[in-house]
Each structure stands twice: as structure tokens, then as C-alpha cells.
Amino acid sequence: MSSTLSRTKKITYSAMFAAIATVVMYFEFPLPFMPPFLKVDLSGAVSLLAAFMFGPVSAVLITMVKDIIHAFSTSTGCVGELGDFLMTSAFCVAASLVYRKHHTKKGAVLGMACGTAAMTVVSCFTNKYMLIPFFAKVMPIEAILSACASVNPLVGSIDTYVIFGVVPFNLMKGLILSMITFLLYKRLSSFIRENTVGRRVDNPTKAS
DSSP states (O other), rough: GGGGGGGHHHHHHHHHHHHHHHHHHTTTEEOTOOOOOOETTTTHHHHHHHHHOHHOOOOOOHHHHHHHHHTTTTTTTTTHHHHHHHHHHHHHHHHHHHHHHSSHHHHHHHHHHHHHHHHHHOOOOOOOOHHHHHHHSOOOOOHHHHHHHHHOOOOOOOHIIIIIIIIIHHHHHHHHHHHHHHHHHHHHHHHHHHHHHHHHOOOOSSSO
């Protein structure tokens, strides 16, 4: 779809998506039976919508903008925002590249599945080598693992935290973001089509 939009319209819509993603990121919620400090915000769905509509570069830039803005009010020393940028970018880039090659409903689903897998892999590294080391500076690692074990008794070390906490959390998060994207894309693409005279919009919910 990105090739059907003028540069000006693409920049305008991307700026709107960045603003929406920034606001949405302030609202987050935990998932049942997951470590208490792992929370879902839906801004990743905004970035994924942009990835399908405008391409992976726009999605990465939108993610970067909202994470930079949130870095000014961070409680994680910008480590959380950097981790979010890496994970969300992996999610959007993988999904959009697959969808670009397979412009069908099945292609969209496959793309989102690949994006979820990519985000999950990246999250393992960001949590083990970035987030946990940061939090370990402000509270004992034993306290962190104890808090995780209180909701998931399988967690007893950093490695088991990653395997039984981070991995299932991000798989569920990817599923939630993918479902939202799948449900909203048709309406948003129709809106853009109606406001882009004489241009065609591809729709991942269109049956193959």
C-alpha cells in the first residue's frame, strides 16, 4: 500500500499514527499468571497497522518516536523504552516483510505469526541482558524472582524466568496485538482509500 500514497500523505498518516501510539502506550495491563512487571500496552498494534499500510520503515520510525517521547518520563532509565523499540520493531518488520510477499489474508496471518515469533526471540535477549540487569540494580535479583514465582512457580532462576515468563508473555502479547490489527485494518484501509482519490488499498482481510 505504501507505494499508492504520495510522500506527503504517507508522512501525514505516519505522524498521526505516531501520536496515537504515544498516547496508547500510557495504558497498560498485566496478563494472568505472568510476572507482575510484564505488562501489555497496545501501541504495538498501532505500529503493526502502520507496517502493513506504509511499510516497515514507517513502523520503525513510529515506534522510535513514541519510545523517545516516553523516555522523558521513564522509570527504567530508558532501558525499558529501548527494549520496547527493539521488540516492537522486530514484530513489525518481520510481519510486514512476509505480508509484502504474500498480499492475502493467509499472508497477513502468517506475517503476524512470524512477527510474534521474532518479537518473542528478541524479548528473550532484551529481558536477560538489559531489563533484568537494570532492575537488579534497584532491587535484589532474589526479590525479582520471588515476585515472579508467586504467580508462576516454574520460575526459579533468570533462565526459567525467560523460558516460563518472558516467552509465554510475548506469545500472548503478539496474539493480542495481531487480533487487534486484523480487526482494525479493513476499516482503516477503507478510510485511507476514501481519502486518497483514485488510489488502491490492499487489505489483509481480503480472502485469498
